[in-house]
Amino acid sequence: MVSKGANAECAVYSNLKRATVTLADPSEYAKRNDPLWPLDMERLLVHELLHIPIRAFQPDEDEPERYGAMEQFIEVCASSLVSLSGYQRCGKNRESFRDKSMGKL
C-alpha cells in the first residue's frame, strides 16, 4: 500500500542492493481522477525504477526546488522511455506511432 496521496513509491535499500516499488491500486488511482496525471501504470513503474540509480544524487525533500527539478527530470525520462518502448513495439507502423504520440512528452 502506498502512502496517502501517493500514486507510487520506491524504497531503496542500498546496503542490500534491493528496492521495493509499490504502485497504487488502479481503482484507487481512478478515484483521484487527476486530469494532469492520467493513469499509466507503465510510466509510473518506470518513474519509480528511475529513482533507484538517481537516489545517490537525490536532494533532501526540504530542498523543494532541487527536489522538484529531480522529479521533473525523472518524469521526462520515464515518459520518453515509455514512448520509445511503444515506438519500438510498433514495428512497421512507426510513422503512425510518431504522428500519434507527438505532443505527449
Ligand SMILES: [Zn+2]
Ligand atoms: Zn518520483
